[in-house]
Amino acid sequence: MADLSLQSTYKLKTGYEIPVLGFGVYQTPLDVTEKVTVKALELGYRHIDCAKVYENEKESASAIRTSGLDRSKIFYTSKVPRTCMGYEKAKKAIEESLAAVDIGYIDLMLVHAPHGGTEARLGTWRALVEAQKAGKIRSLGVSNFGIHHLEELEAYIKSGAGGEISVGQYEIHPWCPREDIAEWLKKRNAVVEAYSPLVQATRMKESVLQDLAQKHGKTPAQILVRWSLQKGYVPLPKSVTDSRIQENAQVFDFALSEEDMASLKLDSYAPVCWDPVREIKL
Template sequence: MALSLQSTYKLVSGYEIPVVGFGVYQTPPDVTEKVTIKAIELGYRHVDSAKYYENEAESANAIRNSGLERSKIFYTSKVPANCMGYEKSKKAIEESIADANLGYIDLMLIHAPYGGKEGRLGTWRALVEAQKAGHIRSLGVSNFGIPQLEELEEYIKNGGGGQITVGQYEIHPWCPRDDIAEWLQKRNIIVEAYSPLVQATRMNEPVLQNLAKKHGKSAAQILVRWSVQKGYVPLPKSVTESRILENSQVFDFTLSDGDMASLKLDSYAPVCWDPVRDCKI
């Protein structure tokens, strides 16, 4: 069946995740509630925040004040990179739960794989405890390279608890991360694509402009649609109402196999941070 903004995928935890999320990184706290409510009015059902973004309370206020039932909106937060290890993570998780005050957090990710093996696995242990206590529904990771994914997979297999349900990465045609996406998809782990608009730095690239012209769409819509057709969950961010709407209107056209092939660029050019490459241990 054709997807829509409110379609969902099933996570290996059994919960449903909407196929597009609304990102709020770099969204100033004083406008976060307003723009997130706008996104929900326009049909988004998934909000991607993090402790690091300093707008968790405002994102959650939008969910609470949206007029929709809590269960209709999927809310993600993340344990920050400077809070790795069991004790620090436990405190950070408690703060996120309190700041959001939503009853539960749908998905909590480890923001980045820093802190060494002990730090990463200690953070995971704190997440599993919070999940068992009913504060978090599903767990996942962000920016983990394959070595750190395999380390966590091994820990879980040996009785560490929890499941990796989502992997969130900077992914777009200029940074496709095919190896990691394949590792995750083989295990039915949902791949989320952050900076799916390449932070608006590539909108004038001829390959995007040509596809935009062909489909009567914008470059941004081509990028979001690419992500959807790869089976990923893109998380476009905007504080601009017209763009929030534009980024969601990607379900009324299809990129052909040839279009998709033209976006296979053999490029590795992340625009955000890159813990996947920078984290050596």
């Protein structure tokens, strides 16, 4: 793979650039969200992954303003929640997110999960396309969609609905690799984002991670972030600790070998978060 740095980006199908490493704010308390996000921006992160349901959009956007960085240098993501599926509800949710952040536009808006059935999913997409055409959102994508949901949406887009699936965001790590979904997205030149890339710190003592950490003089967390990068994904690690925010970004000065990557190819499917991908059949 090409050499990457914290400043590296991938080009989305819309032509916009998405930084290869993001900073997640899921479950980050309101009273520290701005502080830790400012710290991440100071350390060189340029990609913030938020969502309406996280209830800290306003604080995340305040960090963008506080940072003093030009708005165009920061990539900001939000998501339409599962409780706001359907055209009218989604349209309202999009406007509420835009008002909460008040940063001119949202770089990427995802459908957070495939709840509500076909009509609700497609209505939500229609609302997103309208907002994109109005210049309020730059790129669109989905999160937690199974392949059957992706194919349903793809057919809708091809029927003339508009928009493109530029990004697919999923819980992805060696214990939940989702190779089939990643392959589906990559075949369509969509970027794959990996949330909970550190497995919520539940696997740090696994021998395979410990061995690789010792071999490379890195932490288990850095091994996991590097694995995600070398798979071609955009990992979204989160932390409220300054030292770990920095640590999670210090992953560009080493590489995992083919043998290392093979050792992390595990016969496992053990998500640590919710799993709409498999739970939502319709």
